Amino acid sequence: MRLHPLTSLAAAGSTAVITTAAGSLPLSVAVCAAAVGFSFVVGTAKRLLPAAAAVLVPLGLSLLVLHGLFFPEGTTVLAAWGPARVTSEGLRFAAERAAQLSAAVLALLLFSFSVSVPDLVTALSSRGAKGRFGYVLASTLTLLPAISARVQRIRRAQESRGLVIRRGWFSRVIAFRLQAVPLVLSLVDDAGTRAQALEARGFSNRGPRTSFREVPDPPLQRVLRSVLLLAAVAAIAARLWFPTAGAR
Structure with a gap:
């Protein structure tokens, strides 16, 4: 079960x-x-x-x-x-x-x-939780994997442009400093994009909501x-x- x-x-x-x-x-x-x-x-x-x-x-x-x-x-x-x-x-x-x-x-x-994050958001919505609360909870659960995947993409892009990461903690710290700036900028840009998408989908509107997804309880x-x-x-x-x- x-x-x-x-x-x-x-x-x-x-x-x-x-x-x-x-x-x-x-x-x-x-x-x-x-x-x-x-x-x-x-x-x-x-x-x-x-x-x-x-x-x-x-x-x-x-x-x-x-x-x-x-x-x-x-x-x-x-x-x-x-x-x-x-x-x-x-x-x-x-x-x-x-x-x-x-x-x-x-x-x-x-x-x-x-x-399952989609099932959790649907279950919370069916219990009367606000859409913003469900989105914040879902974002929290998926934040670390999303950041890890984005860091990997940034590192591969920088390595393709000539960045060499040598062994040792000092070289990794320097590489992380170079990756931190594009990571933060991309996350800020992504936050604005998501805010516009949420507004377009009526997350700030009040009233009853329906969902195509059903979670048996x-x-x-x-x-x-x-x-x-x-x-x-x-x-x-x-x-x-x-x-x-x-x-x-």
Whole structure:
């Protein structure tokens, strides 16, 4: 059974909320493993893993440095260099926060890479969402792939004119500087073109809308979305009422 776009969105959002509210390292690791495994099943792993690494590696290192070396509540000192102390409590706290963040990011990235953007926009429109909101959401989900494809075209065009990109980070930084200007100018021009196209299609007009595209929404999935939203609300309430339970 194919999931409705709003069901996928509710599943990703509730998973991120519940995992964060629970604050459980085993649960976070299980969610990360499930998200990565499911990405291989749906065929999005090649896009999801590099994107997740680009987001999580710097954040994970910052958490490790901040909490692993400067955790004031740490008592079990493993190593010390002046004011910096590596404590087992700090490392555990950093690991828990990194796992929670990884679970939320992987769940949301899995949704963004696996959802059908036209179906999502149609589903939102059928629920009364404004056309501009659906367009902004669709543009957000497709922005990174569009920018990546445009950078590739700009680089090929510059290489055909004699640009040589040598190995090494310094040469790549110089090449990116040369590619940034045409990239930004093309995106600004594209934004104006899209604004005119949206205006011509009546996105700013009020009133009921119809669509040629239909997205089936079985009753069972509507019930599932309600259950997922209630579970997320319950997780937040439990965290607020029993804060020490989620910190363990």
